[in-house]
Amino acid sequence: MGGEEKLVGIKEIARQANVSIATVDRVLNNRVGVSEKTKEKILGIIKELDYQPNIMARRLSSKKTLKFAAIIPSVSQESDYWSAPLKGIQQASIEMKDYGVGIDIHLFDQNEKESFISLAKEVLVKGYNGILLAPMFEAESIDFINECEKLKIPVVFINSDIKNQKTLTYIGPDLYQSGYLSAHLISYFVKDADQILIVNISKEIDRHHHLLRKEEGFRKYYTTKQRGTKISKLDIHSTDYQSVKIELAKYLEREKVNVIFVTNSRVSTVAEFLDEGGYKNIKLVGYDFLEKNIFYLKKGTIDFLICQKPQEQGYKGMMVLYNYVVHSTIVDREYFMPIDIVTTENYLYYKNYLNQN
Amino acid sequence: MGGEEKLVGIKEIARQANVSIATVDRVLNNRVGVSEKTKEKILGIIKELDYQPNIMARRLSSKKTLKFAAIIPSVSQESDYWSAPLKGIQQASIEMKDYGVGIDIHLFDQNEKESFISLAKEVLVKGYNGILLAPMFEAESIDFINECEKLKIPVVFINSDIKNQKTLTYIGPDLYQSGYLSAHLISYFVKDADQILIVNISKEIDRHHHLLRKEEGFRKYYTTKQRGTKISKLDIHSTDYQSVKIELAKYLEREKVNVIFVTNSRVSTVAEFLDEGGYKNIKLVGYDFLEKNIFYLKKGTIDFLICQKPQEQGYKGMMVLYNYVVHSTIVDREYFMPIDIVTTENYLYYKNYLNQN
DNA sequence: CATATCTTCGTTAACGTTACCGTAATTTAT
DNA sequence: ATAAATTACGGTAACGTTAACGAAGATATG
Numbered sequence: 001m002g003g004e005e006k007l008v009g010i011k012e013i014a015r016q017a018n019v020s021i022a023t024v025d026r027v028l029n030n031r032v033g034v035s036e037k038t039k040e041k042i043l044g045i046i047k048e049l050d051y052q053p054n055i056m057a058r059r060l061s062s063k064k065t066l067k068f069a070a071i072i073p074s075v076s077q078e079s080d081y082w083s084a085p086l087k088g089i090q091q092a093s094i095e096m097k098d099y100g101v102g103i104d105i106h107l108f109d110q111n112e113k114e115s116f117i118s119l120a121k122e123v124l125v126k127g128y129n130g131i132l133l134a135p136m137f138e139a140e141s142i143d144f145i146n147e148c149e150k151l152k153i154p155v156v157f158i159n160s161d162i163k164n165q166k167t168l169t170y171i172g173p174d175l176y177q178s179g180y181l182s183a184h185l186i187s188y189f190v191k192d193a194d195q196i197l198i199v200n201i202s203k204e205i206d207r208h209h210h211l212l213r214k215e216e217g218f219r220k221y222y223t224t225k226q227r228g229t230k231i232s233k234l235d236i237h238s239t240d241y242q243s244v245k246i247e248l249a250k251y252l253e254r255e256k257v258n259v260i261f262v263t264n265s266r267v268s269t270v271a272e273f274l275d276e277g278g279y280k281n282i283k284l285v286g287y288d289f290l291e292k293n294i295f296y297l298k299k300g301t302i303d304f305l306i307c308q309k310p311q312e313q314g315y316k317g318m319m320v321l322y323n324y325v326v327h328s329t330i331v332d333r334e335y336f337m338p339i340d341i342v343t344t345e346n347y348l349y350y351k352n353y354l355n356q357n
Numbered sequence: 358m359g360g361e362e363k364l365v366g367i368k369e370i371a372r373q374a375n376v377s378i379a380t381v382d383r384v385l386n387n388r389v390g391v392s393e394k395t396k397e398k399i400l401g402i403i404k405e406l407d408y409q410p411n412i413m414a415r416r417l418s419s420k421k422t423l424k425f426a427a428i429i430p431s432v433s434q435e436s437d438y439w440s441a442p443l444k445g446i447q448q449a450s451i452e453m454k455d456y457g458v459g460i461d462i463h464l465f466d467q468n469e470k471e472s473f474i475s476l477a478k479e480v481l482v483k484g485y486n487g488i489l490l491a492p493m494f495e496a497e498s499i500d501f502i503n504e505c506e507k508l509k510i511p512v513v514f515i516n517s518d519i520k521n522q523k524t525l526t527y528i529g530p531d532l533y534q535s536g537y538l539s540a541h542l543i544s545y546f547v548k549d550a551d552q553i554l555i556v557n558i559s560k561e562i563d564r565h566h567h568l569l570r571k572e573e574g575f576r577k578y579y580t581t582k583q584r585g586t587k588i589s590k591l592d593i594h595s596t597d598y599q600s601v602k603i604e605l606a607k608y609l610e611r612e613k614v615n616v617i618f619v620t621n622s623r624v625s626t627v628a629e630f631l632d633e634g635g636y637k638n639i640k641l642v643g644y645d646f647l648e649k650n651i652f653y654l655k656k657g658t659i660d661f662l663i664c665q666k667p668q669e670q671g672y673k674g675m676m677v678l679y680n681y682v683v684h685s686t687i688v689d690r691e692y693f694m695p696i697d698i699v700t701t702e703n704y705l706y707y708k709n710y711l712n713q714n
Numbered sequence: 715c716a717t718a719t720c721t722t723c724g725t726t727a728a729c730g731t732t733a734c735c736g737t738a739a740t741t742t743a744t
Numbered sequence: 745a746t747a748a749a750t751t752a753c754g755g756t757a758a759c760g761t762t763a764a765c766g767a768a769g770a771t772a773t774g
Binding site for chain 4 (some may be wrong): 009010011021024025028029031054055056057058059060061062063064306
């Protein structure tokens with residue numbers, strides 16, 4: 001049933017158009033040197049025959065090998081979150097190697113804006129055919145993708161989005177909604193008069209717009225369903241344990257907090273503090289499937305982790321890039337990962353899934 | 358940094374071995390017509406050079422196109438569960454078309470054992486290079502894969518596994534553990550003296566071993582953590598609403614049930630009954646992200662749905678097959694999908710994920 | 715009007731592999 | 745011994761596409 005299409009090639013098109021294959025090739029790759037008349041004619045035949053170029057032959061013949069770049073933060077000692085997207089990118093790299101695609105991975109320090117700027121400058125001149133970017137620094141990332149657009153280099157965002165940018169797509173969580181979901185989740189075990197503390201831990205909070213998006217979503221829930229719950233906020237600008245400890249201790253000394261919501265993966269640092277200080281009654285919700293976080297999840301210090309399939313973000317991001325430049329596949333501007341709720345009951349399956357890829 | 362390997366080809370090997378490329382090709386595809394001595398020599402050079410065949414050129418040159426088959430249940434009016442794996446398989450089909458792979462999809466009636474047997478017979482003689490199978494009928498499936506092994510056709514199981522079979526891999530949920538997880542989940546809202554009813558709805562329950570695996574896991578939880586909870590069971594051998602209604606009504610008339618656990622996607626039928634009968638206080642847990650189920654999840658009749666990424670099962674199954682026959686990639690015997698807990702709070706993200714693929 | 719410069723197009727050799735066909739070299743049968 | 749059959753190998757045309765090279769014909773320049 002179905003499928004009696006004879007494989008039409010560049011040759012058949014040339015025959016029907018009474019031209020040589022070279023001319024057909026020229027219009028296919030829209031190079032110069034073909035008159036408007038014959039171009040139209042050939043395009044008509046191509047459309048009529050529903051010609052699909054044989055990418056095998058294309059890649060075989062073409063000397064130029066595709067080059068993609070990934071620009072993501074390096075894994076820091078405070079958080080190994082980025083090792084997961086990295087792993088996904090490497091997986092994609094292995095799979096694409098056979099198909100004539102090379103992937104370079106460039107790492108910057110997410111606490112050093114300058115490291116990103118200089119890296120971006122380097123990457124621009126290397127003539128990549130596509131770039132996967134984790135836009136941690138908003139303004140600098142916008143500058144970068146503007147340059148990319150001039151050079152006609154498609155860019156894919158992962159992990160966090162910058163709205164209204166002319167990037168190919170964004171792959172990652174709906175940050176706002178993940179904050180909203182966290183709020184909803186927390187509402188199940190919060191009493192009306194309780195106080196919820198939002199904790200942002202980042203050296204560059206003002207630049208890290210994605211933390212703010214989560215906070216926004218979180219607050220939205222409680223402004224619609226106001227029940228007297230008090231929402232407060234604590235920004236901690238150092239990521240090391242001692243700093244976090246000092247700041248938290250100071251805050252908890254004068255305020256009675258029932259729930260803490262940490263807007264990124266540094267939740268384990270808070271967990272360590274709560275554990276050490278014997279704060280048994282404070283519920284804790286945070287982000288990401290990291291070893292340290294799982295440790296405190298098992299222990300019961302962390303109640304919920306919101307996860308965003310970090311590995312798949314890297315893998316899918318590269319695949320989208322590939323499908324776009326090779327197959328001209330059009331994708332949605334936003335590709336939201338599901339928001340997974342990981343608890344002590346189901347973390348094992350999630351873990352297996354991550355490792356089996 | 359890294360990667361200065363010159364692309365060695367069949368030509369270079371031939372040169373180093375002082376033979377023609379034809380001879381090298383013969384040993385690569387281990388065909389006859391080459392002496393043991395030169396064969397060894399060539400194999401040595403291949404190993405030393407770490408030669409990786411260019412699959413582009415291979416598929417271009419090779420006239421034979423790969424053919425895979427999928428054998429899965431057809432979507433029935435009682436459940437459209439299988440439309441999801443089907444969609445995943447079709448997705449894989451589209452992607453593989455360019456790479457010289459055709460996928461045929463064969464559907465059988467999961468209520469008619471005979472339809473599977475005759476289908477299996479048909480498929481065997483068609484000379485497929487790989488088969489994706491949903492082994493609904495245990496004994497018949499074992500017969501089938503034994504035939505496949507004789508013919509050297511790799512087989513991948515999806516959705517449910519048959520242990521100790523020489524299949525390439527199994528892709529799907531850990532059925533036993535998903536039952537266990539359901540039990541754990543239910544334990545949060547069950548009181549010590551409550552009664553939990555396990556409901557199996559299937560025309561061929563004895564044959565549908567995968568329902569039993571879930572039940573096993575479920576019961577295991579309560580035998581370890583016995584708290585006086587009574588676990589009972591109801592097998593319903595007709596899948597239509599009227600039959601389910603009659604059986605359930607009969608049971609609930611004489612027994613006080615607090616929680617119902619439905620071992621497959623037919624949970625919506627039970628939900629419909631509970632809804633109609635006004636059983637407000639019975640908690641309900643079942644399987645799969647189907648439209649009907651989501652309807653009752655939103656309504657609150659169903660409390661939790663356990664989901665197993667059905668679409669991805671079909672997609673990944675085909676990909677594993679492809680990677681095995683094309684790249685000789687070795688895979689684990691079991692590839693467990695994560696067990697997702699879908700509630701009225703997060704179903705939307707799950708849905709988006711399914712549709713965006 | 716001759717020459718130079720474009721524009722438009724055709725010819726052809728790659729790319730790495732497969733597989734058919736032919737032919738030495740070797741073994742077996744007579 | 746010679747003929748026949750077998751084994752081991754080489755030569756080469758595909759597969760569909762790319763791109764370098766060159767050749768006409770058209771247009772412009774002096």
